[in-house]
Amino acid sequence: MPSEGVLRRLHPLTLLLRFAKSIPALAIAILSSTAAVPDGQQRFQNFIMLGLSAAYAFVAVPLIIAHFLKFSYRITPREIIIRSGVFRRRKRNIPLERIQNVAIERSLLPRLAGLSSVKIMTAGSAEAEGVLEYTSQSVALDIRDLVRKGSQVIQPDVAFSDTEPATGQLLVDMPLRRVFLAGAFRFSLVYIAIIFSAVAYAQQFNSTVEQAVMDWLLSNGGTNLVMDVPKMWGIAVFAVVLAIVLAWISGIVATVVRFYRYRLRRMEDKLVRSHGLLTLQEATIPLKRIQALIVRSNPLMRAFGWFRIELQTIGYDVSRRGGNMAIPLARLDEIAQVGPRIRPFELPESYEHVSPLAIRRTFLRYVRALIVVLLPLGLWLGSAALWGLSTLPLLGVMAWLQYRNHGYVVGADTVYIRHGVFKQKIWVVPFERLQTFRVNGTWFQRRLGLCTVTPDTAGAGVLRYPRVVDLPTKAADTLLEALYAGLRASIAGSGT
Amino acid sequence: MVALVIDIAGIAKADRAIPLGVISGTTVLIGGLLATLLPVLRHRFWRYELRTEELALTRGIWNRVHTVVPLRRIQHLDVSQDVIERNFSLGRLIVHTAGTQGSSVVVPGLEFEEAERLRSEVKHAINEYAV
Numbered sequence: 001m002p003s004e005g006v007l008r009r010l011h012p013l014t015l016l017l018r019f020a021k022s023i024p025a026l027a028i029a030i031l032s033s034t035a036a037v038p039d040g041q042q043r044f045q046n047f048i049m050l051g052l053s054a055a056y057a058f059v060a061v062p063l064i065i066a067h068f069l070k071f072s073y074r075i076t077p078r079e080i081i082i083r084s085g086v087f088r089r090r091k092r093n094i095p096l097e098r099i100q101n102v103a104i105e106r107s108l109l110p111r112l113a114g115l116s117s118v119k120i121m122t123a124g125s126a127e128a129e130g131v132l133e134y135t136s137q138s139v140a141l142d143i144r145d146l147v148r149k150g151s152q153v154i155q156p157d158v159a160f161s162d163t164e165p166a167t168g169q170l171l172v173d174m175p176l177r178r179v180f181l182a183g184a185f186r187f188s189l190v191y192i193a194i195i196f197s198a199v200a201y202a203q204q205f206n207s208t209v210e211q212a213v214m215d216w217l218l219s220n221g222g223t224n225l226v227m228d229v230p231k232m233w234g235i236a237v238f239a240v241v242l243a244i245v246l247a248w249i250s251g252i253v254a255t256v257v258r259f260y261r262y263r264l265r266r267m268e269d270k271l272v273r274s275h276g277l278l279t280l281q282e283a284t285i286p287l288k289r290i291q292a293l294i295v296r297s298n299p300l301m302r303a304f305g306w307f308r309i310e311l312q313t314i315g316y317d318v319s320r321r322g323g324n325m326a327i328p329l330a331r332l333d334e335i336a337q338v339g340p341r342i343r344p345f346e347l348p349e350s351y352e353h354v355s356p357l358a359i360r361r362t363f364l365r366y367v368r369a370l371i372v373v374l375l376p377l378g379l380w381l382g383s384a385a386l387w388g389l390s391t392l393p394l395l396g397v398m399a400w401l402q403y404r405n406h407g408y409v410v411g412a413d414t415v416y417i418r419h420g421v422f423k424q425k426i427w428v429v430p431f432e433r434l435q436t437f438r439v440n441g442t443w444f445q446r447r448l449g450l451c452t453v454t455p456d457t458a459g460a461g462v463l464r465y466p467r468v469v470d471l472p473t474k475a476a477d478t479l480l481e482a483l484y485a486g487l488r489a490s491i492a493g494s495g496t
Numbered sequence: 497m498v499a500l501v502i503d504i505a506g507i508a509k510a511d512r513a514i515p516l517g518v519i520s521g522t523t524v525l526i527g528g529l530l531a532t533l534l535p536v537l538r539h540r541f542w543r544y545e546l547r548t549e550e551l552a553l554t555r556g557i558w559n560r561v562h563t564v565v566p567l568r569r570i571q572h573l574d575v576s577q578d579v580i581e582r583n584f585s586l587g588r589l590i591v592h593t594a595g596t597q598g599s600s601v602v603v604p605g606l607e608f609e610e611a612e613r614l615r616s617e618v619k620h621a622i623n624e625y626a627v
Contacts, residue, residue: 314594435566435569435593435594435595435596435598436563436564436565436566436569436593436595436598436601437563437564438561438562438563438564438597438598439561439562439563439564440556440559440560440561440562441559441560442558442559442560443558443559446560454597454598456593456595456596456597456598456599457595457596458594458595458596459596460595460596460597461596462596465596465597480564484550484564484566487566488549488566491568
């Protein structure tokens with residue numbers, strides 16, 4: 001139990017973990033520098049290896065030890081004081097009442113050692129203001145407990161037997177089956193790209209895999225296989241299918257590892273989220289920091305009636321994947337039940353559409369992109385590139401789908417904006433979270449009497465943010481009026 | 497800015513002197529035209545208006561942007577002046593909000609006193625809400 005003002009250090013096992021963490025860096029440094037030396041210069045390679053090892057032993061190791069020795073913290077009833085730094089000493093005072101958030105993270109190695117890393121976040125910046133890496137699990141829970149109570153006196157008799165808070169209202173408790181399903185829907189092209197680049201990378205160094213595949217094919221399909229065009233196509237299709245399946249499986253594995261035992265609780269004015277298979281994560285999200293809810297889906301999920309909810313928050317570490325997750329997978333009726341306990345809302349049945357002229361504009365944008373792709377291809381392939389134009393009807397359908405899926409609804413105290421087909425997002429933005437309003441129209445839009453309305457919120461993505469594109473000017477004015485009136489009413493109502 | 501970029505590109509071409517100054521000449525000409533025309537146009541389309549509850553701005557030649565900043569949403573205000581602006585005793589008012597796209601809204605090309613005056617006016621308006 002952190003008693004008042006006692007000088008505390010990180011857990012001694014921290015040293016061991018930091019050494020373990022630094023070894024891969026050393027290995028990479030040695031590998032890359034020796035690889036840079038041409039073969040046959042064995043002595044030179046040995047020399048580099050020796051030098052790097054010496055640098056590690058006489059610089060890195062002492063630095064790690066010094067860093068550990070110079071790091072101390074103190075918890076008083078009012079604040080947490082962290083002293084750190086080897087060459088430049090730093091003392092940081094974090095008042096308890098300013099702490100918004102304490103995140104406890106236990107990745108595999110620290111978990112085996114019974115340690116946790118504690119991240120203390122305030123409103124000041126998106127990054128953690130104080131990082132205690134690592135403390136024992138009980139200290140981590142104490143700190144969390146302390147912050148939850150605000151600046152109140154610590155109560156030593158409140159025991160936390162597990163990593164999970166004992167109180168609060170359980171909003172989401174995902175069974176393993178559901179987590180698997182969430183992974184199955186989380187099909188991402190990123191994984192395919194990673195696998196392909198890994199394969200390409202492997203092939204650069206040796207062609208044994210290729211050779212093995214060829215051998216297998218030769219033994220199974222006769223000798224003249226290489227010239228056999230249909231079979232070549234077969235191989236290509238097989239490779240693509242294999243890549244897709246692999247990507248699918250890796251997506252499932254990644255999701256299960258991340259969201260295993262996913263739980264979301266509401267404790268008074270905070271959300272507490274815990275999950276993870278190897279790395280246990282627990283985060284506290286104050287409700288007042290939530291700026292918007294985002295209901296996301298892709299066509300596959302929608303076909304089976306599944307959605308997921310993410311949060312748009314300020315000052316919270318959203319750069320980490322899953323950092324803004326609220327409900328990884330839920331049915332529409334579950335969303336209607338659980339979602340409003342985060343913030344009251346009611347998803348609309350149907351949306352107001354923008355101008356049908358948007359179809360034309362989207363289509364022309366696609367065509368422009370197609371031309372940009374086809375022109376260099378044309379230089380390379382000649383007239384064969386004209387086959388690319390056969391995708392035109394597809395682009396037309398896509399433009400129409402974009403239009404069908406784009407819409408907005410101004411509710412009683414919330415605005416809903418839906419955007420996107422493959423990565424559909426429904427932004428649920430409470431009026432009181434609106435910041436500024438922007439109406440803009442490019443020359444093309446103005447010619448057609450259209451414009452784009454962007455209600456700005458805090459903590460939105462830089463590229464993906466709620467906006468209503470290609471609205472007739474009149475409707476845009478009405479929307480702007482409605483949103484602004486809503487904002488004013490909500491401010492007047494809350495008195496802030 | 498666009499004109500400046502074109503001008504620089506023109507100079508680079510002249511150095512290479514492949515088409516013997518024809519391209520660079522026209523570039524400089526067009527650049528010069530743009531350099532004189534663009535600021536005029538830009539100035540013409542730049543509007544700002546301080547209303548009782550909000551600051552409204554309209555700007556842009558190609559992409560016409562209209563921004564409404566509710567005064568209650570303003571976090572803090574800056575008046576800034578760079579070297580060129582100081583030469584002409586001009587300044588700009590920068591309004592910061594907690595938003596993302598519109599987190600800082602700039603009103604440039606104000607006379608310095610006007611910028612200062614606008615700032616204090618906005619500040620007063622905000623303070624009135626605070627009461």
